[in-house]
Amino acid sequence: MDLGIEGKRAAVAAGSSGLGLGVAHALASEGVRVAICGRDPERLERAVESLGVDAAVVPLVADVSDVEGASAFVAAAVEALGGIDILVPNAGGPPAGNFASTDLDAYPAALQLNLMSTVAMCKLAVPAMQERGWGRVVAITSSTVRQPSAGLILSNVARTGATAFLKTLATEVAGDGVTVNSVQPGLHDTDRLRHLGVTAADAGRVVPTGIVGDALDFGRVVAFLCSQHARFVTGVAVPVDGGAFSGLQ
Secondary structure: OOOOOOOOEEEEOOOOOHHHHHHHHHHHHOOOEEEEEEOOHHHHHHHHHHHOOOOOEEEEEOOOOOHHHHHHHHHHHHHHHOOOOEEEOOOOOOOOEOOOOOOHHHHHHHHHHHHHHHHHHHHHHHHHHHHHOOEEEEEEOOHHHOOOOOOEHHHHHHHHHHHHHHHHHHHHHHHHOEEEEEEEEOOEOOHHHHHOOOOHHHHHHHOOOOOOEOHHHHHHHHHHHOOHHHOOOOOOEEEEOOOOOOOOO
């Protein structure tokens, strides 16, 4: 299926590895010019190599863990690409912990990482999309927004706030040809999963499909939400979790 986005310009935050890199692969395969960022120049270079010589990709060294870094990434992407048609806010997760083990002073950094960085990226990228009458924002959040994890209280709080922001933004810009959605990954084979001490075998046992998620498959879901075909889809939060969420909504 031709997604109708060839030649569009995308900024994918934290795109040097994991789910962000999977999204970059999917968009690049559709002929989208992609700017990706990461903190490690060597990892960025490996990401560019993995995308192939035919991909139009711009690597940018940036840390999107706070408002300043997130804003700097978007500004650099606009300069490198000449504008942004597609924005994929994304960042790593905050430390694990529960109510008892998480100090009060840990919350501001988590909110910067998973809420305010998304707000900052949208503040810079969305107004120009509105002016052009076309744009896509697809944020990567987490399944913990839909079904909070007892061991990830910081992620639960910060990413739920980001989801509320994105839902509100979606209603405000829908009439300008800009769609705003989020995608909620479950257990995928990424460094984040390994950092939390969960093996692929462990994950497979708790996911109804019996397998852990693949970053490239995840990227294709995001790419569809960026497509011309998804122009009537906005304000939604799509779980991509192999059926792990057991509720009705």
